[in-house]
Amino acid sequence: MKNSKLVMAALAVMGLTAVPAMGVGYKEVVTWDTLNAGGASTSHFGVVVEGQTSYHNLTFPGRITKVENLDGVQTATEWLSTMDWFIANGGATSNMSSWYGFGISGDYVQWADSGTDSIWRLDKNAAGSIAEYVSAADIIAHTGEDSSQVLSPQTVAPNGEHTFYEGRSDSILMTTGPGAVITLVSEAELVAETGSNSANGGLTYDLAGNLYWGDSTSDSMYMKAASDGSLSKVLDKTEIIAVSGETAAGFGDIFGAPNGMVYFYESTGDNIMRFDPADPPGTLEIYVSEAELLAGPAGSDAVVCMTWYGNIAWHRFNEYGLYVAQEPPGLDIKPGSCPNSFNRKSRGALHVAICGLETFDVTTIDIASVRLSRVDGIGGQVAPHEGPPGPHSFFYDAATPYYGESCHELEGDSIVDLLMHFKNETVTAILELDALPPGALVELVVTGSLLDGSPFTTAIDRIRLVPPGTPPGLVAVSSTIPDVWIDAYPLDLQLDDGGFADFERSYPQTTVVTYVAPRMADGVRFAYWEIDGEPQARGRTAIDFEVAGDVMEAKAVFLNPGVQAIQGAPVEPIEMQPIGGGMQPASR
DSSP: OOOHHHHHHHHHHHTOOOOSOOOOEEEEEEOHHHHTTTSOOOEEEEEEEETTEEEEEEETTTEEEEEEOTTSSOEEEEEEOHHHHHHHTTTOOOOOOOTTOOEEETTEEEEEETTTTEEEEEETTSTTOEEEEEOHHHHHHHHOOSSOOEEEEEEEOTTSOEEEEETTTTEEEEEEETTEEEEEEOHHHHHHHHSSSOOOEEEEEOTTOOEEEEETTTTEEEEEOTTTOOEEEEEOHHHHHHHHOOSSOOEEEEEEOTTSOEEEEETTTTEEEEEOTTSHHHHOEEEEOHHHHHHSTTOOOOOOEEEESSSEEEEOSSSOOEEEEEOOOEEEESTTOSSOEEETTSOBEEEEEEEOBTTBOGGGBOGGGOEEEETTOOSOOBOOOOOSSSOOOEEEOOOOOOOSSSOOOOOOOSSOEEEEEEEHHHHHHHTTGGGSOTTOEEEEEEEEEBTTSOEEEOOOEEEEEEOOOOOSSEEEEEESSTTOEEEEESOOTTSOOOEESSEEEEOOTTOEEEEEOOSEETTEEEEEEEETTEEOSTTOSEEEEEOOSSEEEEEEEEEOTTOOOSSSSOOOOOOEEEETTEEEEOOO
8 A cells, every 4th residue: 555645745746636645544443432431531641452351541540441343232240349559569559550551371461560660460351350471579679770760662572471661770671571671672771773762653563573662762673683683774764754754763662563563653744554564665654644643533643552453553542442543445456367468459347346355345335436546537437337337336355455556366355345447448538548558557546436435445456558569369359239248268378358339358269258138238139159250059158169260250139030041051039928018038
């Protein structure tokens, strides 16, 4: 997926009218009223999601709410009461505080608490069952400092132990068992690598076990490699502001996601950004922009704690719920083929799938509103063709979404898609494709509305313009009825299948092809196929033949009852029978 700000900026430079930005919206999945039922809290600090269950730290005073069945009728339970917390921490008045989130480790919800400067665990299977996992005294014994200071950045390591930044020793520590901690990154290592002794902008691990943290002093992000323990800078301030458009960079929470991406809240521009650990500078992008955060249900551009609920999810401070990003529906042109070659002279149809997602139900699309257009804004918008004649839109598991710069040959992914067909001639004319040279890549996008009236915009996909060619094995397909849709299998050398007669398809010699005509067209019945002027079996709408010449001709012949064949034997009259006040051919 492209950075929507960069796409729009590029269009502005070119002086083109842009289609709507390809942004990521978000929805509320747990409300504040649900979280706060039965109690009175003023702040939402930490959250973690496991399957259909979420755990939320509500502070002032401290308690934990468990919410089950996030996709259905939700049940909220006070899993740790204010009194439970009061008793567990020895009657102290400190509020539970875990700014950058909870974690899950086996049967426990765990967090680093900056109020008690210690690590806590809550049993997921027993409400109120809480225990101090690593105390302030344990941390002091390890660091040798006079006191401990457990600060906000924290995460759960791949082995289930807790990783956190400790402010007295200015180091990144990790628990190794009850009462035990080790140093992962010392103060000396931090200073040597970053120029400062702080890791004040989130902590996370990627799928390879590499540890990341943000430093808001140098405005950069760093990593400790799992392979050899080396430290390195993965994102420099200049690389971040080149994408954000700001003059500085700041870090809130950082989250290594199950999809392999690393997400972080960039607090200067108030955007959620992400990158692929394989190439952080080359893949860095704004994933949810400040404008999108403000326009969404929270109405706020502040992000406190990130988690995962099928996509990146988060909450913000004070009286707010849980929110999850919604990918724009994927777009797959010519599902199952790559590259997406487009022959402007083929008289065929461009097959386009809007890909269903777990968070996007394509059956809620108002098909009449769907339009295909160029991302660069040139030309108009094309509606899908709704035959007969020819194909029409329908719901079918045809494609797998992707959000990259290339294409793929994947087909279905067990989620229903909306498969549409756009006439090549119309696409070429309205999108002004004849003005482009052969080989040009053209980025396309689909816009429309849902049945409830809300708009949507898909991700981007591309077509590659190919020149009309006449290689050995050209088949010219025609019909006695103009513009009849003929299905054709397999794909030809330019990855085209069926088309509106008259059209041409090119195949390697000896290819066995199948053409299928409709039984009726414009009220006239199909009679037979002609191959190179020779009539074939009467009444068979499907014809198989081997491509065995430089140029072959295939003609679909339609005749009214009793009319002599244009070439060959006469066609038997069709007996008509009344039905529903009209007439239709009798079955044979």
